[in-house]
Amino acid sequence: MKALVYHGPGKKSWEEKPNPTLLQATDAIVRIYKTTICGTDLHILKGDVPEVTDGRILGHEGIGTIEEVGSAVTTFKKGDRVLISCISSCGKCDYCRKGMYSHCDQGGWILGHLIDGTQAEYVRIPFADTSLYPIPEQADDDAIVMLSDILPTGFECGVLNGQVKPGDTVVIVGAGPIGLAVLLTAQFYAPATIIMIDVDDNRLLAAKAFGATHTINSQEKDAVKEVFSLTENRGADVAVEAVGIPATFELCAAIIAPGGRIANVGVHGKSVELHLETLWSRNITITTRLVDTVTTPMLMKTILSHKLDGTKLITHHFALSDILKAYDTFEHAAREKALKVILTSK
Ligand SMILES: [Zn+2]
Ligand SMILES: [Zn+2]
Numbered sequence: 001m002k003a004l005v006y007h008g009p010g011k012k013s014w015e016e017k018p019n020p021t022l023l024q025a026t027d028a029i030v031r032i033y034k035t036t037i038c039g040t041d042l043h044i045l046k047g048d049v050p051e052v053t054d055g056r057i058l059g060h061e062g063i064g065t066i067e068e069v070g071s072a073v074t075t076f077k078k079g080d081r082v083l084i085s086c087i088s089s090c091g092k093c094d095y096c097r098k099g100m101y102s103h104c105d106q107g108g109w110i111l112g113h114l115i116d117g118t119q120a121e122y123v124r125i126p127f128a129d130t131s132l133y134p135i136p137e138q139a140d141d142d143a144i145v146m147l148s149d150i151l152p153t154g155f156e157c158g159v160l161n162g163q164v165k166p167g168d169t170v171v172i173v174g175a176g177p178i179g180l181a182v183l184l185t186a187q188f189y190a191p192a193t194i195i196m197i198d199v200d201d202n203r204l205l206a207a208k209a210f211g212a213t214h215t216i217n218s219q220e221k222d223a224v225k226e227v228f229s230l231t232e233n234r235g236a237d238v239a240v241e242a243v244g245i246p247a248t249f250e251l252c253a254a255i256i257a258p259g260g261r262i263a264n265v266g267v268h269g270k271s272v273e274l275h276l277e278t279l280w281s282r283n284i285t286i287t288t289r290l291v292d293t294v295t296t297p298m299l300m301k302t303i304l305s306h307k308l309d310g311t312k313l314i315t316h317h318f319a320l321s322d323i324l325k326a327y328d329t330f331e332h333a334a335r336e337k338a339l340k341v342i343l344t345s346k
Contacts, residue, residue, distance in 0.1 A: 003057040003120030004323050009047030014323055017057065020116060020124035025072035026090075028128035030082060034145050035062035035118045035320065035343050037330045038086075039176065040267065044113075048269055052113055059119030060086040060111040061148030063141060066132075067122065075129045082132040083300075084118055084125060086111060086149040087293045091130035102290035107131065109290065118148075119323060121345060133296055136304060142342050143303050143310035146181070150340070151299050151310060153265065153291040154181025154242075159189070160295070161287035162238040162263035169193040169231050172212075173223075173251055174242035175203035177313055177339050178265055180210055182240050184308060185299075187211050191238075195230060197223050197251070202337050210312060218251070227255040236260055246272045253279060261285045313340045320345040 003017045020029055038061060044052045052058075066080045076082060088107035089096045095103040102108050107127055111117045116124065125131055135144055159182060164170055168191040172179050175198035183194060195214045196207035204215040216226045228235060235257035241249050244266025252262045253275055262284060302308040316336070318326040320343045329336045 001121035002321065003116070004059065006044060006052055006054065006056045006058050008054050010045065012045060012058070012324075012327070014321070017116075017120065019122050022068060022070045023124065024126060025070040026127050026129065027070045028066055028073055028076060028082075028125045028132065029068040030064040030084060030123050030125055030132070031067045032062050032064040032118055032121055032123060032320070032345055033081075034064075034141055034345070035059050036145055036148075036340055037119070037323075037327060037343075038149060039178070041112070041119075042331060043267065049113070056112070057116035057120050057123075058112045059117035059123075060084075060109065060113065061145060062118035062123075063135060063144055063148075064123070069128060073128045076132060076134070081135040083135055083144055083147055083296070084111070084123070085131050085133065085293045085296060087291060088126050088131040090127050096130070099292060099294045101292045101294065119343070121320070133300065136300075139304060140311060142314055144300070145342060146310035146313055146340065147296055147299055147303065149291065150177050150181045150313065151185065151308070152293045152295050154178055154183075155185040155295055155299060156291050156293075157265040157287075157289040158182035158240040158242065158263050159186045161289050162186075162240055162261045164189045164191055164238050166190045167192045168237040169195070169234070169257070170238045170240065171195045171197065171227055171236040171252070171255055172207075172240045172242060173197045173248045174266065175200065175207045175215075176242065176333070179240070179242035180206060180313060180339065182242055182265065183207060183210050183212060184312065188302070188307075193231070195227060195236070197227075200334050202334065203339075206339065223251055224254045231257070238263065241266050244268050246270055250275075256282070256284050259283045261287065264288045314342050315339045316341040318343050
């Protein structure tokens with residue numbers, strides 16, 4: 001089969017690899033129909049994720065058809081159409097029993113990380129019964145791909161951890177695909193004001209179209225001043241960090257209102273300064289989380305009932321065999337006006 005293979009920092013190729021085979025009775029082999037590229041894949045290619053070794057097939061999102069199941073798989077059979085979760089869960093360990101699949105003893109985020117991933121014609125999925133989801137007949141396939149990672153990530157790490165409530169002022173720092181996923185799912189709870197902050201005007205335009213009440217280009221304006229002037233000097237009830245650099249986390253801490261919640265979503269590679277000398281008395285909560293994908297079935301229903309439109313996040317389509325072109329587009333997101341790219345296999 002063909003697959004997108006990582007060969008160390010800056011190096012990847014679309015090359016021939018052996019087809020995956022069942023290793024455990026709980027595995028399934030899935031023939032990939034659609035997949036996508038994540039910001040995390042770009043981090044890996046920069047060398048930021050050293051656990052990913054030379055020869056690894058990348059990708060942790062996608063949908064496909066079951067090709068083969070191990071003898072212990074009871075929920076799925078050959079021919080079933082399935083959504084692949086970015087998080088694999090055994091369903092049995094202490095963390096899984098608590099719904100914290102991201103910290104599963106044998107699973108968590110392993111696809112395209114510690115084991116071969118979904119940017120390929122076939123993929124082996126461990127713990128198939130508890131890591132795959134059936135795709136209903138009437139589903140829009142492109143929208144379903146957004147359920148592998150970004151919609152549950154935005155919703156769980158941003159909206160649920162930020163405890164967004166009706167009437168809240170929500171500030172989302174970072175209008176990339178994840179920040180926009182926070183924006184889309186925050187609206188389930190009817191916040192009064194949603195302010196989106198980014199440095200890319202094109203992404204801010206998308207944010208406006210997706211329901212942001214205000215946008216701020218932090219390269220052109222003082223974002224702290226702007227947020228306070230838009231909120232009668234109160235600040236944000238919820239500040240969501242969706243970038244992963246010190247400046248954006250510190251911005252969240254600077255704009256949080258008393259009693260507010262700072263929900264971190266970004267992947268951080270550097271330490272951040274925490275100004276407890278101003279925050280100690282302000283009754284704030286800071287949360288961190290790796291997506292558990294516990295809300296995937298719920299989000300699936302919101303997509304099927306058209307309460308949530310996942311296709312809004314998709315800007316480009318490519319054939320799976322043109323994945324190198326798709327990477328180029330995704331790597332130059334500002335130039336290409338790219339959010340999520342969809343790769344479809346023939
Ligand atoms: Zn991802
Ligand atoms: Zn587990």
